[in-house]
Amino acid sequence: MSVFETDDHRSFRQDVRDFAASEVAPHVSQMETSRKVDSQVSGWIVAQGWLGLTIPRKYGGIGAGHLAKTIAIEEIARVSAAMGAMLQASQLGAAMIIHYGTEEQKQTWLPQIATGECLPTIAVTEHESGGHVLGMQTTARRVGDHYVLDGSKVYVGNSHIGHVHGVVARTCDADTRPSKSLSAFLVRADLPGVRLVPYQRALGLHGFSFGDIVFDNVAVPASDRLGDEGDGLDVAYSSSVLYGRPNLTAVALGILQATADATVSFTKKRHRYGEPLAHHPVIGQRIGRLEHQLRTARTLAYQAAHMLDHGQACDNELINAKYYTVETALDATRDAVRIHGGAGLRTDRPLQRFYRDAIHIDAPAGTAEIQLHRLAETALGVDRGQWSERFAHLTALPPPATAKENAA
Ligand SMILES: Cc1cc2nc3c(=O)[nH]c(=O)nc-3n(C[C@H](O)[C@H](O)[C@H](O)COP(=O)(O)OP(=O)(O)OC[C@H]3O[C@@H](n4cnc5c(N)ncnc54)[C@H](O)[C@@H]3O)c2cc1C
Known part of the structure; x- marks a missing residue:
């Protein structure tokens, strides 16, 4: 609570x-x-x-x-x-x-x-750019009332079940030379030239797809451009900071809670030296640490989401929560597997799944290094403003209805 x-x-x-x-x-x-x-x-x-x-x-x-x-x-x-x-x-x-x-x-x-x-999906990452979004090479060339997209995206969440892809691409100048500006487009998954690469299985998150999509001469109506030409970087960053960070924080929180539940239950039931494992002081300390991590992670996560709901500037809280929660999930799942001994490695038990899944939450919406880079920018006074402030009118919940409005 x-x-x-x-x-x-x-x-x-x-x-x-x-x-x-x-x-x-x-x-x-x-x-x-x-x-x-x-x-x-x-x-x-x-x-x-x-x-x-x-x-x-x-x-x-x-x-x-x-x-x-x-x-x-x-x-x-x-x-x-x-x-x-x-x-x-x-x-x-x-x-x-x-x-x-x-x-x-x-x-x-x-x-x-x-x-x-x-x-919908968000398709930003490319093989040659990754965390360096401005390095992307997918192009969008204006031809009449369409843009023609060419390139490919990797690790797109829900790639293989998505119906429309939110693609960020480098807009071409009139003479078809790629410009420095990025633009965003809604690209229907059934448009000619949109091709899914056969799904490459990963270490964890089995059931989820984060795969590769090729855009080969795809004609996208100009009316499906999001924002103005040149808004692409802002479209990518704002959704990554205001949704990606808190969402991945929430996934990490779920993994942490499941890890704590399984570990507490296991150490209470398993007996060693004539008493439950949980009663051994060293194991008790590790359970206490897990509980501390979970409570701290939840407080950071909920505080940041609460601030978004109330239209407060909270980019740093969102970034901090993502960093702490993911690092903690990585640390806690590793320790929990070890507390389970050999049982932690069996595939008929969930611990190894939590451990494998936790590592997948680091890269999306920015790896740990990228979060620390952003926090350092704030500490050094060189950050470029807060998305949460800029979009407060869209993130904040409307004020609660008055008694008079409720009665009406
Ligand atoms: C499960 C999952 C879901 C994803 N979902 C999506 C999605 O829906 N849409 C999408 O577009 N992408 C998605 N991604 C991609 C994700 O955003 C990228 O993996 C991430 O941006 C890192 O890019 P990269 O993998 O190319 O690593 P790289 O950018 O090549 O980074 C490699 C290493 O270098 C480090 N590094 C990079 N730059 C710096 C720096 N400036 N300072 C210090 N260290 C640095 C990184 O921290 C990392 O350790 C997803 C990834 C995963 C794993």
Whole structure:
């Protein structure tokens, strides 16, 4: 329980927890064994409307805010980090539209996203650029009322189940020379020339896809450009800071909670030297440390989401929460596997899954080094302003209705 949660948040958490236990948990072992991209469980999760948690009600969303979104992702990730990652990834695609979409684009896309009929992605990373977004090489060449996209993107979250890709590309000058400016586009996954590369399985997050997409001479209507020409970097950064950081924080939090649950239960049941493992002082200390990590991570995560919900400047809190929570998940899952001894390595037990999944949460929305780089910029007074301040009018929850409005 935290001071940031309201009764509505607590009751919502219970709903998501019940859903995760009945609809997600029974399928985790199958996802682990087959290691295939899941679309079925993903479909059930998004059909709950949880991609619409931060989509305003006037566009068909729930409009419950960023803390509610954090709770939903955390509770799903507690049961399956892969499905937590699935639920978080498409929210970045939605964020691009919330932040930069025209009224017409919002009315076209957001209601479908809110119901789960349409899964958007955000496709920024390339083989040769990665964390250095400005190094990207995918081009968008203006031809009449279209842009022609050429290039490829890697590690796109929900790549293989997404319906529309939020692609950032380098806009070409009229003479087709690539310019320095980036622009963002909504690219329907069924457009001619959009090709999925066969999915390359990874170490963990089995069931989630973060694969590669090729754009080969893809004609995208100019009306599907998000923001102005040259806004691409801002589109990418704003969704990464305001949605990517807190969403990955929530996935890490779910992994941490699951790790704590499994470790406490295991050490109470397992006996060594005639008493439960938990009663041995060294193990007790390690459980205390795990509890400390979990509580600190949750406080940082919820505080940052609460600030977003209240329109406060909080880029550094979002970055700090992502850094701490991911580092802690990596540390805690490693220690928990060791506390389990040989049992921690067995694939019929979840500990090794938590350990493998945790490492996947480092790179998306910026590795640990990138988070520290941003925090250093703030400490040194050379940061370039706060996205949370700039978009406060879009992230903050509307003020609660007055008694008079409720009565009307
Ligand atoms: C599970 C998962 C989901 C993802 N989802 C998406 C998605 O939905 N959309 C998308 O576009 N991308 C996505 N990504 C890609 C992710 O954003 C990149 O992996 C990340 O930006 C790092 O890029 P890279 O992997 O090319 O590593 P690189 O950028 O090559 O970095 C390699 C190493 O160098 C370090 N490094 C790089 N620059 C610096 C620096 N300036 N200072 C210090 N160290 C530095 C990094 O920290 C890292 O350790 C996802 C990745 C994963 C693993």
